[in-house]
Amino acid sequence: MKMRFTPFILLLLVSNCALSGEALREQAVASLQQGVAYFRTLNSHGGYVYHVTPDLSHRWGEGPKDKDTIEVQPPGTPAVGQSFLRAYLATGDQAALAAAQDAAMALIRGQNKHGGWDHTINFADLSNETVSFDDNQSQSAISFLLALDAVVDDDTLSQATRRAVDMMMATQLDNGGWPHLYPERGNYHDFATFNDGGINDCVRVMIEARKHYPGDPAIEKSLRRAARFFVVSQLPPPQPGWAQQYNEYLQPAWARTFEPASVCPAVTIKNVDTLIDLYLCLGDETLLEPIPDALRWLREIRLENGKWARFVEIGTGKALYYDRGRKRVNSVAELHPERATGYAYEVNIESALEAGSERYQKALELGRARLMQLEASQLDAAAAAQRLEVLARAVREIIAAQEPTGAWITRKDRFKATLPKGQRWNGEYEEMDRISSAVFNRNVATLCEYIELSER
Numbered sequence: 417m418k419m420r421f422t423p424f425i426l427l428l429l430v431s432n433c434a435l436s437g438e439a440l441r442e443q444a445v446a447s448l449q450q451g452v453a454y455f456r457t458l459n460s461h462g463g464y465v466y467h468v469t470p471d472l473s474h475r476w477g478e479g480p481k482d483k484d485t486i487e488v489q490p491p492g493t494p495a496v497g498q499s500f501l502r503a504y505l506a507t508g509d510q511a512a513l514a515a516a517q518d519a520a521m522a523l524i525r526g527q528n529k530h531g532g533w534d535h536t537i538n539f540a541d542l543s544n545e546t547v548s549f550d551d552n553q554s555q556s557a558i559s560f561l562l563a564l565d566a567v568v569d570d571d572t573l574s575q576a577t578r579r580a581v582d583m584m585m586a587t588q589l590d591n592g593g594w595p596h597l598y599p600e601r602g603n604y605h606d607f608a609t610f611n612d613g614g615i616n617d618c619v620r621v622m623i624e625a626r627k628h629y630p631g632d633p634a635i636e637k638s639l640r641r642a643a644r645f646f647v648v649s650q651l652p653p654p655q656p657g658w659a660q661q662y663n664e665y666l667q668p669a670w671a672r673t674f675e676p677a678s679v680c681p682a683v684t685i686k687n688v689d690t691l692i693d694l695y696l697c698l699g700d701e702t703l704l705e706p707i708p709d710a711l712r713w714l715r716e717i718r719l720e721n722g723k724w725a726r727f728v729e730i731g732t733g734k735a736l737y738y739d740r741g742r743k744r745v746n747s748v749a750e751l752h753p754e755r756a757t758g759y760a761y762e763v764n765i766e767s768a769l770e771a772g773s774e775r776y777q778k779a780l781e782l783g784r785a786r787l788m789q790l791e792a793s794q795l796d797a798a799a800a801a802q803r804l805e806v807l808a809r810a811v812r813e814i815i816a817a818q819e820p821t822g823a824w825i826t827r828k829d830r831f832k833a834t835l836p837k838g839q840r841w842n843g844e845y846e847e848m849d850r851i852s853s854a855v856f857n858r859n860v861a862t863l864c865e866y867i868e869l870s871e872r
Contacts, residue, residue: 440808441870445507447815448863452503454822455496455856456515460486461539462522463493467850470825474848477536480834484540486522488533489553491854493519494560499860501564506864513568520564523557524576530598531583533557547587547598549609555617558584562621562628581625584618585638591666592645594618604661604671608645610683611660611671616690618642623697643694643703646687655730656709657684668730674738674755678727681717684710685765688772692779696788707776714769723762737761754841758832800869807866814859824855 458468460475463486467476474480477487486493497519503512526537532547532554547554561577587598593608593615600606609615619642626635649662657679659668668677688707695703717733718724725735737745739755748761755761778787795803818824826849833844 437804437808437870440811441867443815444811444863444866444870447811447818448503448507448860448867449509449511450822451818451824451856451859451863452500452509452512452515452822455851456500456511456518458851459515459518459522460484461525461537462518463487463526463537464496464519464853465492466853467829467831470823470849470851476831476850481536482540485536485538486526487536487853488523488526488548488557489535489551490556491852491857493522493537494556495857496853497523497560498563499857501560501567502864503860505567506867516564517568517570517573520561520573523561524572527557527576527580530587531579532587532598545599547583548596549587549594549598549614549618550596551612552617554580554583555621558621559624562624566628577628581621581629581635584622584625585634588618588638588641591648591662591664592641592643593649593662596661596671604669607661607663607669607671608649609661609671610658610680610687611675613686615642615645616686619690619694623693626697639694639698640700643691643698643700646691646694647703647706650687650706650710651679651730653709654713655679655728655733656706656713657681657728658687658710659683660727670742673740673742674759676727676729676736676738676742678729678736680727681714681724682726682760682763682765684714685768685772688776689768692772692775695779696784696791699784701784704776704779707772711769711773711776714765719762721762722766723764726759726761726763735762752840753843757843758841794872795869800872804866804869807862807869810862811866814862823851824859826850826852826855 458464458472460483465475465477465481465487468474475483477492488494497516500512500516500519503509504516522537523533526533526542528545528547530545530547534544534546534548535553538544549555558580561573561580565573565577588594589608591608595606596609596614597605622635622639622642626639629635649666650656650658659678660675660680660683661669661671663669670677688710691703691707695701717728719735727736729736737747737751739745739751745751748756778790782790828847829850830845830847832841833846835841
């Protein structure tokens, strides 16, 4: 039997939905503010690590950390700071802004003489002079400082931000890439390194800096040098991808003893996306020219199991698997457990490949101006409603999982057992209740997106 609704009943249903949405939005705001207030109590010197126990007796980053050490690498201090900042922008919560400023000041106190950061900051010993571009370390710190500097008026923040951007240009290699670490060490750390998105994150930071300091010729020059590096470092057919790292002669090079000179599919698809970013930034259509060959090669070298090898042998196209000590084996199954579970020798880049291919086609069909407009545009009403429905379910789950204190606790979190320094992991795990920065950042992002979208 088909049900019919009178105009009054329809109006009542719509009103009830609106009230329900309004009530959930208020709950989301309250959950966000409570979560921020609690998480701020976990700081050390204003900064954060990856995990802490609820009683704060144990702290971890990549391994155990003491009370004077904070993490720069995401999901540590800069990522948490970005979460605080977004919470402030979504709700106007001054406590969230204060927490973001505290995180920024922790990073500024730990900024070394070169203007950058290493993996961690140890406030008991601030003598570390290493600048690391590994795993989005210095890059994430600069992104956060740039974002906060656009919101607040603080001379100390502004000076530290500019100093960090100047460091980015000072450390850029002659070939246009960025090294793994700075200053020079006389080994693979000096090489131009795409591994873990190193150079890609550097380019992202410089694009953000270009927006923050419009018209700065040095930043423009740096981006154009980086763009040239992407083009000239692409390997020739029949393997038109990119390597994880390159020596001073622009040759694919070994890094650690399980990271051979090779062609890397995961690096290649990231570089496709960065080339499009550079095209949109600089307006140089030639930056799109390396992309079709790279996409075609990626489709051709997929493994039988549906994944892609992390390392593809130059010349043969065979998958490469190396244990420590440059010991070559035939498959992941033959690797030591520490390598087999601690490193992605086979990856699934299918969704990234589809997204990169689609974005490239849009760049060709729409052109620069229209693609920039499309990527900056908001969701239309129908898409926004659909997205809100998805977010509403996630928001309810986040609120339900939140402790009365405001904490989100991962119960019986399972992680690799901590071993003495120098001892290889033996396959054992520990379980413990832990509070995770990654979970906090993810929950804040979901709550903020719901709050932002429900305002429209």
